[in-house]
Amino acid sequence: MKVRGIIFDFGFTLFHFKNVSxxxxxxxxxxxxxxxxxxxxxxxxxxxxxxxxxxxxxxxxxxxxxxxxxxxxxxxxxxxxxxxxxxxxxxxxxxxxxxxxxxxxxxxxxxxxxxxxxxxEEWKPDEKTKFTLETLSKISNLKIGLISNHPNHKTIKNLLRDNEMNDYFDVIVTSAKFGKRKPNSDIFFHTLKRMGLTKNDAEYCIMVGDEAADIVGANRVGMQIILKERDYEFPYEKEINLPNLTRIKSIEEVLQYID
Ligand SMILES: [Mg+2]
Incomplete structure (x- = not known):
């Protein structure tokens, strides 16, 4: 099955917070x-x-x-x-x-x-983030998006710019700018639309995230779901129990799921 789009979460998926506590x-x-x-x-x-x-x-x-x-x-x-x-x-x-x-x-x-x-200053890209995005960006007809639940759009834009990653994305969506947060379905539909895709394309798209908001939200709109497992456990973390969930340890593993 040809993948038409891939959407990444930002925090703890593409970037990590140094020595987080x-x-x-x-x-x-x-x-x-x-x-x-x-x-x-x-x-x-x-x-x-x-x-x-x-x-x-x-x-x-x-x-x-x-x-x-x-x-x-x-x-x-x-x-x-x-x-x-x-x-x-x-x-x-x-x-x-x-x-x-x-x-x-x-x-x-x-x-x-x-x-x-x-x-x-504390958010740094994972070691393989740039390589992964670079590889994906060379695949024809694959759209790349980002959805971040962050209250300040500029912060996410600055981080992508400063790490020379802006150009890999067709669309960068933040809850700050859109007004709704993941797992709300609207933010996923909005992002797909801006990637030039429709609701019917959702099943040919992958969401990669590290928490329930990413995974449950994307699953609800019919996307394929990949959980990037984190070492750091959040307080009040919700467990995800979905039979179609794929788990990865490192971001470059997503490349296996794109044909
Ligand atoms: Mg995250």
Whole structure:
């Protein structure tokens, strides 16, 4: 059976987080937030006097936790730009003076990029990722896509660009930009469509991912499914029990499944 398309997940499928631990992961965001705050101060959006800074951080952390819970429940994505916007809006509602004209889209994008910048330094491609993508890109009539559940589109784009991998993909989709997260079916259909494929092509396409959201979602839309097994176990990891699941240990093993 000729494969028409292959879609990869990003984190722990093509790239890994160096020496991953929950502590390290959260530490990245704490450091990232400090960088965003520095810009907010420089631009005089936030002032380091009275309660303002403390209130900003409290609202931000609370809002982040709420969005995270909602995202898990509804499979809607709440982008990091929105997180900064609503935090500043709430700060204003609390009576602080916020200069609206400074909160433009490109400013929110800069804040989000800085917030994720420490995380960005830690994601590295697996040893065989480039070789695998390079090999696949030479196969005629095979479309290559990427779907990442990430709240900031720019972060994924930067990582692919900095590792010279952008050109291998026909389509790069993030939940931040699309608005829905895997395993929601719409994000898979949207990606297939942008790859020039239809719902009927799904059975000739492969999804490669490392967790239930990738595998269960792709299976539901009728795609073939490959799980890249991770060494690191996530907290609250869901077990996948699907009879048609193929398991691989290293990314280049996908090449065996493309004829
Ligand atoms: Mg992943």
């Amino acid at each position: 929950m502590k390290k992961y959260f530490d990245c965001f704490r450091r990232g937030l400090s960088k965003s705050i520095k810009i907010l101060k420089q631009e005089k959006v936030l002032e380091d006097k009275g309660q303002m800074m403390e209130d900003f951080i409290t609202i931000f952390n609370k809002k982040r936790a709420t969005y995270f819970k909602q995202a898990m429940k509804t499979k809607n994505e709440f982008p990091t730009t929105l997180l900064f916007k609503t935090t500043l809006d709430q700060l204003k509602e609390k009576g602080y003076e916020i200069q609206e004209e400074k909160i433009k889209n490109n400013f929110l994008e800069k804040l989000a990029e800085l917030y994720h910048s420490c995380e960005e």
